[in-house]
Amino acid sequence: MTKVKCGISMSLDGYVAGPEPSLEQPLGVGGEQLHEWVVKLAAWRRAHGREGGEETASSAVVERRLAGVGAHVMGRDMFGGGPGPWSEREPWNGWWGEEPPFHTPVFVLTHHPRKPLELRGTTFHFVTDGVEAALARAREAAGDRDVAVSGGADAIRQCLAAGLLDELQLDVVALLLGGGTRLFGELGAAPPQLDQTEVVSAPGVTHLIYRVTR
């Protein structure tokens, strides 16, 4: 059965990006450190068409996370957005280059309509009618496979608050960013409940895996 899962790197102080994000530094000052643990892994490099890399206790976590995903959902900023209509930025195909690493349909949450964008192996669909609609379309596209909610923080919070996530995987990086974009904020009076199902400790990062119950 399709599972809706979310995996994201967070600093110990709760940030998924550093302060002052910009076109040059989309993850903000110091934010690249959040992903040092993953970009050096052979499992991550293979998924991005690169050779080499290391094996650590994180390898199996990443392999399982990448496996069996049939569709992605992400926020406008993670695609490479910003406020305002797309026409102000076109031709702008996001952060992800000619061959994005998703290799599935990707549903982008946005307030501004745009025709689907087909790149090598990945088609981005722009969804303007909310997170529940995006998840429904992603589930349909994924068939029996899983849906990955990839980020950013807003998209994940919306999914959590709406009870749409089945699994939350936090990669807690041994890092204090001291400011930036927080993953968590107000979740309302009845936040979802969590069952801690697995913990994997690896160099510089701990993977905390929870089942989300309603």
Add this chain to the structure above:
Amino acid sequence: MTKVKCGISMSLDGYVAGPEPSLEQPLGVGGEQLHEWVVKLAAWRRAHGREGGEETASSAVVERRLAGVGAHVMGRDMFGGGPGPWSEREPWNGWWGEEPPFHTPVFVLTHHPRKPLELRGTTFHFVTDGVEAALARAREAAGDRDVAVSGGADAIRQCLAAGLLDELQLDVVALLLGGGTRLFGELGAAPPQLDQTEVVSAPGVTHLIYRVTR
């Protein structure tokens, strides 16, 4: 050599107390859930003069944390404060009852002077000249033993920002509080660096232990 260490329970979304703290609910709405993992442990109950309790993977973490502590440092709110001079509240001996569980000198950070308060096994000293002075006095009182910075969030953040902590132990509880008092906030442009030294996974909680480097 004396180590300055801090151990505190935090929800996955970064809160050390729930929303709307009050005299009746000093940990805010839902905040008691942060300590369910510890109050059921035999190790915790023994330290509080009670019998019974469970053994879990958390037991050894708690035993080590309690062992070898020669002095505590805490914020006014953790002692049982609030803004304004103590004279407005005296006789008020804090949250901790006739026999507080510390059994060492405790240095309380406050803006308002007050004579030391001697209760059974624990003397509270009220320090008005800042966190560095409180730590210096606690180190002296502890001798060869360790100093524990017990909370709340403000006191821990001040110690972190001033580079006064040697070890940070976070008990990440499988819980979303959705609001309340955050442990972490702005830490300035050069937050301290962390080395992840140990991870212990236990029912409903993961203990993340870091060495703090400057």
